[in-house]
Amino acid sequence: MTEERITETRDVDGNTTTRTTIVHDEPRGSGGGGGKVVLMLVVLGAIAAAIYFLSTMSGAEVAKDNAVAEAAGDVGEAAGQVGDAAQDAADSVAGE
Incomplete structure (x- = not known):
């Protein structure tokens, strides 16, 4: 609601001087509409960056796990070759 007050002084x-004052009961807009939009864009950008970094980090974990599994397989294969060589050596010593 808006109220108009008129004051006369002599x-x-x-x-005679007349002064008119307008009083608004309802607050006007905060006037920060542009600032709110910028703030929302900054927040959305931060969320997008967080999602990107989290997805990148999980990809690095998968690559690390795959490398460890491959190395373990290589170690197992090498151990098998050593075992075969030992068996061949034992057979050749026993066959002599």
């Missing part, structure tokens, strides 16, 4: 010489 000085000693008899001159």
